[in-house]
Amino acid sequence: EGNIRLWKTVAWAKTGVLNFRQKQSLQYSEALKKKFAHHNDVRRIARHRHLPKTIYKERMKMQTMISSRKRKERNLQAHSKPGAVEIKSIAERVVEETME
Numbered sequence: 001e002g003n004i005r006l007w008k009t010v011a012w013a014k015t016g017v018l019n020f021r022q023k024q025s026l027q028y029s030e031a032l033k034k035k036f037a038h039h040n041d042v043r044r045i046a047r048h049r050h051l052p053k054t055i056y057k058e059r060m061k062m063q064t065m066i067s068s069r070k071r072k073e074r075n076l077q078a079h080s081k082p083g084a085v086e087i088k089s090i091a092e093r094v095v096e097e098t099m100e
Contacts, residue, residue: 012050 008015018026036042051059077085088096 014022033042033046037046073085077087
């Protein structure tokens, strides 16, 4: 295989050439993070992964879609005759979809 995969050491870091002001700004923010690392709020923020806005919004949209689908299935099952609607887990549905 001729593919090579590379990862950045700092995932959020900008690639490419930085000008002097950008370098200074990044160094200053890193120094502040290091200086106040013991502070509860700074520690809490550093512990979390920050997602790009588009990815975060898509994830929230998917969660809404899944929850509404589950709610619809629960309502369908609750308002139909017992045994008329079969209950399938998500994993079973995925397997059936891939088989077709």
